[in-house]
Amino acid sequence: MSSLSSPRxxxxxxxxxxxxxxxxxxxxPVFSTLAxxxxxxxxxxxxxxxxxxxxxxxxxxxxxxEVAVITTVISVFIGFLTAxxxxxxxxxxxxxxxxxxxxxxLTGVVVRSFAWLIILGKNGILNDTLLWIGVISEPVSxxxxxxxxxxxxxxxxxxxxxxxxxxxxxxxxQDMTDAAASLGxxxxxxxxxxxxxxAVPGLIVGSVLVFTGSFTSYATPQLLGGERQMMMGTFLYQxxxxxxxxxxxxxxxxxxxxxxxxxxxxxxxxxxxxxxxAG
Amino acid sequence: xxxxxxxxLIAVALLTFVFxxxxxxxxxxxxxxxxxxxxxxxxxxxxxxxxxxxxxxxFRRTMVTSFTLAVGGTALSMLIxxxxxxxxxxxxxxxxxxLGNVFVLPILIPEIVMGFSLMKSVAIGAGLPIMTSLLVGxxxxxxxxxxRVTGASLNAFDFSxxxxxxxxxxxxxxxxxxxxxxxxxxGIIAGFILAFITxxxxxxxxxxxxxxxxxxxxxxxLAHMEQxxxxxxxxxxxxxxFVTTAVMAIVERTLGLTFLTK
Numbered sequence: 001m002s003s004l005s006s007p008r009x010x011x012x013x014x015x016x017x018x019x020x021x022x023x024x025x026x027x028x029p030v031f032s033t034l035a036x037x038x039x040x041x042x043x044x045x046x047x048x049x050x051x052x053x054x055x056x057x058x059x060x061x062x063x064x065x066e067v068a069v070i071t072t073v074i075s076v077f078i079g080f081l082t083a084x085x086x087x088x089x090x091x092x093x094x095x096x097x098x099x100x101x102x103x104x105x106l107t108g109v110v111v112r113s114f115a116w117l118i119i120l121g122k123n124g125i126l127n128d129t130l131l132w133i134g135v136i137s138e139p140v141s142x143x144x145x146x147x148x149x150x151x152x153x154x155x156x157x158x159x160x161x162x163x164x165x166x167x168x169x170x171x172x173x174q175d176m177t178d179a180a181a182s183l184g185x186x187x188x189x190x191x192x193x194x195x196x197x198x199a200v201p202g203l204i205v206g207s208v209l210v211f212t213g214s215f216t217s218y219a220t221p222q223l224l225g226g227e228r229q230m231m232m233g234t235f236l237y238q239x240x241x242x243x244x245x246x247x248x249x250x251x252x253x254x255x256x257x258x259x260x261x262x263x264x265x266x267x268x269x270x271x272x273x274x275x276x277x278a279g
Numbered sequence: 280x281x282x283x284x285x286x287x288l289i290a291v292a293l294l295t296f297v298f299x300x301x302x303x304x305x306x307x308x309x310x311x312x313x314x315x316x317x318x319x320x321x322x323x324x325x326x327x328x329x330x331x332x333x334x335x336x337x338f339r340r341t342m343v344t345s346f347t348l349a350v351g352g353t354a355l356s357m358l359i360x361x362x363x364x365x366x367x368x369x370x371x372x373x374x375x376x377x378l379g380n381v382f383v384l385p386i387l388i389p390e391i392v393m394g395f396s397l398m399k400s401v402a403i404g405a406g407l408p409i410m411t412s413l414l415v416g417x418x419x420x421x422x423x424x425x426x427r428v429t430g431a432s433l434n435a436f437d438f439s440x441x442x443x444x445x446x447x448x449x450x451x452x453x454x455x456x457x458x459x460x461x462x463x464x465x466g467i468i469a470g471f472i473l474a475f476i477t478x479x480x481x482x483x484x485x486x487x488x489x490x491x492x493x494x495x496x497x498x499x500x501l502a503h504m505e506q507x508x509x510x511x512x513x514x515x516x517x518x519x520x521f522v523t524t525a526v527m528a529i530v531e532r533t534l535g536l537t538f539l540t541k
Binding site: 007008010011012014015017018019021022025026027028029030032033078081082084085086088097099100101102103104106107108109110111112114115116117118119121123125155158159162187212215216217218219222223233236237240241246249250253256257260261264 | 284288291303309317362365367369373374385393395396398400418419422426479483486497501512516520526
């Protein structure tokens, strides 16, 4: 059994290099980061006590939660309606719309956040337009607010939501909603009782992607939130590279890992439970 | 009887696409403006800001670094990812179930945590040179695409064809290159492209691993934005969008874009 012709050995030999990369350069470093948070001389949980007792740090955590939740809710809403229209569009138009959604998705996060700097800036397009119509009499500062971060985040994640949902909604045959309608269901009822249950798994996957993506983002809060709207990602970076407090940075990292993994695990359980196919 | 999509819904979708494409059009507009500040619509037109990209040595250098990393990191990741994906698809009984999930961990763990941890353990702890650390970081970052997207094609492949080749006397390695690989080409191209784009645009991992003299284009772009707010940033952005367009054209030609919604 120990010769190279053994399938088990061959299987392990083939996956070993990739496995080694993940273990050596992901698991070991990340675990060592997590481990340093428990090494405080004042007790294993001292750094967490410092974090959770600090009003400033808790505000960063809550702000990040808030931005991530609001971004997810808006993206679900816009993404679902748009994906529905895309999934029902005729062939050529559908490919065109999918290209229009994929293109921003493949454009980098720096470029896409930068666009909102031009739009929302003091001499930006939105201010210029509002001044021109006469809604405002002098430029309003819109940047470096929670709102500007959320707008840019929604911009970042709506394409992801659309693409996730188009695939799911395409799988709901027109016959189904037609059948519901012919049996007397009003559109709202057909939607609630036929479309929504079938779309739930897709909605959950999309929401997890958007929530974890915005919860852990760095470039967008850095550019559009600045120092004033510090979020977990920018806070981690600041602790690590500006203040050189690696233990504090590791604590932020640990909280980020716990929040994202909990979200992923809980939501995928929920998805399995609600999936009408798996029953 | 076909139900028509409600006009209000169509209006919402239309607005969404204006919202999605508008900002990118604005970037293109500002990159052509002959003013020294960012403005839209452009006052006059010039290509000066595009020349400027190549006049600034930091942009020239980081562009080369970014492309080297995207190609090198993806190639490295494919080199070890394809055999893993093959093993996962071929030897389902022999390998434990969780192994497939291990290769997706780089997506599951927040990128910024990954970047920070790599900096501490690999760049500083093990003292690897900056470029090597970046290469490892990017290979890790794109591994899920290399394993999963290639794996999707491999799962659909009928391995009895490979067995047939082997039983007819073809050496195993040769059967892999002449029978298996050509059949999963589409998956490999798709994986390569997603990985390449991910690596090219990465901020969260690179920002911890770049160091004196070595940086990547997105990081340089961020740094430039903090000091100057001129249309050069817009022209670099357009250049990056152009790369995206080229990549999408390749995808469209070879696979059709619908594979992205699957």
